[in-house]
Amino acid sequence: MTHGTRPNRLSPLLYDRGARLAAGLAVVVAIPVAVLFYFQFRSLNDLEATSAVVLRQLSSDTAESVTKSIEGALKRPHIGVLLAIPQARIEPPDPDFIAPLLVEGLAESPFIDEFYLWSATEGAGTLGGRWLVFDQASVVAGLPSARGFRDDPEVEQRLLPQLREMAGLRRAIVALVGTLHGRKHYIQAQLRWASPARDRLTSLIAFAVDAERLRREYFPALVASRTGSLQQPSGFPPLRVTLADDLGRDVILSPDQDASFVDERTFPLVFFDKELLEYAAPYEAHREVWRLRTTYGASAIPEIVSASTRPQRTLMVVVAAVMGIGVFLIAGAAAREVRLAELKSNFVASVSHDLKTPLALIQLFAETLELGRVRSAERAHEYYRIINGEAKKLTRLIENILDFSRMEAGLRPYTMEPADIGALVRHVIDLMNPQFVQGHFTVRLAVAPGLPAVQADAVAVERAVENLLANAVNYSREAREIDVEVLHTRGEVLVRVRDRGPGIPRREQRRIFRKFYRVHYELGGGPQGTGLGLAIVDHTMRGHGGYVGVDSEPGSGSTFTLHFPAAGHTAIEAPVDDTHSGDRRRAADAARTA
DSSP states (O other), X not given: OOOOOHHHHHHHHHTOXXXXXXXXXXXXXXXHHHHHHHHHHHHHHHHHHHHHHHHHHHHHHHHHHHHHHHHHHHHHHIIIIIXXXXXXXXXXTOHHHHHHHHXXXXXXXXXXXXXXXXXXXXXXXXXXXXXXXXXXXXXXXXXXXXXXXXXXXXXXXXXXXXXXXXXXXXXXXXXXXXEETTEEEEEEEEEEESSTTOOSEEEEEEEEEEHHHIIIIIHHHHHHHHHTTOOOOTTSOOOEEEEEOTTSXXXXXXXXXXXXXXXXXXXXXXXXXXXXXXXXXXXXXXXXXXXXXXXXXXXXXXXXXXXXXHHHHHHHHHHHHHHHHHHHHHHHHHHHHHHHHHHHHHHHHHHHHHHHHHHHHHHHHHHHHHXXXXXXXXXXXXXXXXXXXXXXXXXXXXHHHHHHHHXXXXXXXXXXXXXXXXXXXXXXHHHTHHHHHHXXXXXXXXXXSSOOOEEEOHHHHHHHHXXXXXXXXXXXXXXXXXXXXXXXXXXXXXXXXXXOSSOOOHHHHTTXXXXXXXXXXXXXXXXXXXXXXXXXXXXXXXXXXXEEEEEEOTTSOEEEEEEEEOXXXXXXXXXXXXXXXXXXXXXXXXXXXX
């Protein structure tokens, strides 16, 4: 038989009720589960998209809010103090009006070290024409307002000439950077003139900011107060804010060295409204620009939201795998049960057919003989021979069924005695000769000389050989030739039975030793026999410490080989192969030595 095309190979599956049941069960379970998982994965994707939007929005809002808070805090003393004191209150200075505003300014803007007050008006009061300083010491002293101010000639000599020089730019807002008391300070001043022409400076009010204290204390405290009240989304890394100065030095450092930044805002380090930059007169051409950034740590937002849903996805994959394995196992078990039930049903039908046919023939020829309708003694002898042959078929069928039943129950003992395998095979062929003659078979037997004895149960071995020969008869077609060979090799005695039948496909060779299994052929009718013969042969050989092998190709016939360990040799280990599967893993019955 030639190899089938793909449709031919698939056709047995289409007619296999077990396979159809397994496929149907898998589809019934797979479709709703697939739909459920599809929507679950979609919901996770939507959740990731929504989470990414929320995280980006939180980052953007926080960066914008903190930047505006810093800018608002920096310009507060200019708006709340410098611009809140009218020129008339400075020329000459009115301490009762000015001192409370300065006290409030120091409280609201703790980054300010000192306020400065100067007026060119002299003689109108005790504070006129002097460089006055107001700081935290003035507040702590609790002195009267007029005495809260103090003179500081050193600062006056350092700052007043620079401010008078910058007044030549005729700008009301001036800023400069200088060193006061050995530390870097930012100085912000509001200049006043005698007339709108701004040709003569008459007074000024200013403040100084300690640059180092601004970096180390004020900015970290301000950012912490703003971010401490954030509603951080649960299940995600917290949002952090970093701050770097104009030179890129970290003022507020991220805990993660490899932070991935989301948003960035820049702001000029000025102590007035940045909208007035064009009206300000900086002492230096370069103005510092600081940088504020937001981060969720080392991972970008897509990685963060993906990590947040990874456990759910992993769980879904695990659940899908478990469900798939469960469905596979359940479908496989159901398919096996259906297939086994079908095999048993076919077995009953085959046994009924195999019993019915010989009985019908026996009854037919017995009635013919009883009624005296035989015309000659030769014809009567032929009828007796047919009746005897059919009776032997019945006996063999019943013995196979009984043997198989005992094997399944573990009650089949083997009585081991030294035996001549060649003689046993020859005896079986002689017993089956009428069947060979009736089917027009040519059986060639070759027995090697000098065969060693084998410890064997003669009855069981004869039945195994008989089953192989019966299979060769049942599955042979036009080429009705059977070759039987008995030989000795490498501590084994081999019995080979070769037929010229259709052969056995490789995929079928994995199953033929299972109980009830019969090979399906696409040509020449359905399977024959009860499906017990090869199962009994396999059990018998394992009970004798040997094994049975098969060598077959479609269209080239089949060769079955019985491997018996010779006397004095240990049991033979069957080669590991896919053909040793299914029921072949069932332990053989223990042998008894006579």
